Amino acid sequence: MIEVENLTVTFGVGASAIRAVRGISFRVDEGETFGLVGESGSGKSTVLRALSGLNPDWTGVLRVDGQVLGQRRSKAFHKLVQMVFQDPYGSLHPRHTVDRVLSEPLAIHGMGDVDRRIETALAEVGLGPSFRFRYPHQLSGGQRQRVAIARALVLEPKVLLLDEPTSSLDVSVQAEILNLLQRLKRERGLTFMLVTHNLAVVAHMCDRLAVMNAGRVVEEMSVDELRRGAATHAYTLQLLNASLGYDRSKARDLVTFE
């Protein structure tokens, strides 16, 4: 479904240029959930932004559903691929009602039957019709993230790009959102690409994952290998070890990988 070959993203020019992503390749099959894991600055969100078309300065080859992607994306691409962002407080317009948030993509793509589509989209993310004319400040964090997911789904895409979709939520709300995503994926046969720094979330959601460090993929592994701790790269092992909890002796042995 998604093929990435030798993707490089550079910010700035000349001596101050920063190569955020340095020639990475991977593929995601249809119906799969692929995780991209790494620490801040590793380039994982940049990969997602390049894929979604939010970040036009990249080189390499990107393919989604067999189509080679250009620097600018067509309307058809956005109907196929939608994104859910990390911060539901920042990704919804504070002065737009839920109704407007959901009807805008429909208007842009000239899709009719707006009423029914909005009601279905809300029902699918577990929000009743009473939420339709609310503003974001009248919603809790979890409800906002549900609206953001509804906005992504209203165009009936095949691929969802998820950028830390639960990291700003309480754990009990995180469980609800992750269950919701899993259910939608089963029902609609979606393909997910999930960027997160939380290895437990990756283990729960994904089939395969790639570990990024300093703009490179250092290791690709299956979730079974992750669960067994069967990492081969020292960076992955350290990340895995650190995620298991605090230990004074562990802290001493940490090293920085470049």
Next chain:
Amino acid sequence: MTQSLLSVEGLHVRFHTTKGVVEAVRGISFEVGREKLGIVGESGSGKTMTGRSVLRLVRPPGEVVARRMTFDGVDLMGLSEVDMREIRGRRIAMVMQDPKFSLNPVMTVGSQIAEAYLVHHKVAAAQARARTLDMLAAVKIRDPERVYGLYPHECSGGMGQRIMIAMMLIPDPDLLIADEPTSALDVTVQMQVLAILDDLVTQRGMGLMFISHDLNLVASFCDRVVIMYAGRIVETCRASELQDAKHPYTRGLLASLPRIDRPVGDLSVLSRDPAWREGPVFVDGEMRS
């Protein structure tokens, strides 16, 4: 727990709003010794307000009432604002949750940290600068000389959190209240920052109130944990025994976590029981009325 550093009894935090009184903290009592005390709860449980009221940082319309709140033998409720300033920052420091809103945007981070030191210590500016650079290095900031001259907007969230921690630790406080101090940090940096706090507690006898929503982290890092729900402490236990918690709320939180070691199918979703607002309280696995 060794001797008590902070002792709080019957703490209430109320907000008088146009729609009536909102009670954010509803009569909690706890003690902090020279140890790592974790305060866990979800957003809105009152954990941040608990931390702020110890430093008397709750502003009107907020109102703080406590039967007793003593720090090292001093009655915090009875202190004048001038005397409170001697304690705040110098003896009790608080690392705020959001560095973006807690740092002065028009001062370089270095001069802010140095100021925190100079307010409480009569030393030359050069000495404060040297101490600041040491502190920045201690919180694992690469190239402290460069970061000293940066403004807060030039720093990442993780750097901001470490700068806050450096600023709060530089006056050498006896009690540190840390409100989600490592939530924006990568796991490996988080580990290193926690190690600094850990050493201050074990080697220098600092007390630490560690406010967090990360159950696994608190279980592995702290000595004792209190769980807050709707403004009350519903459970207190040793951190090492958090996995065997008894309160249905604590158990529900633990069950909703995804796990690395084994697949869990659908995650269990917490259903909140209205009775928990006034309901049972568990201390070390024993139910108290």
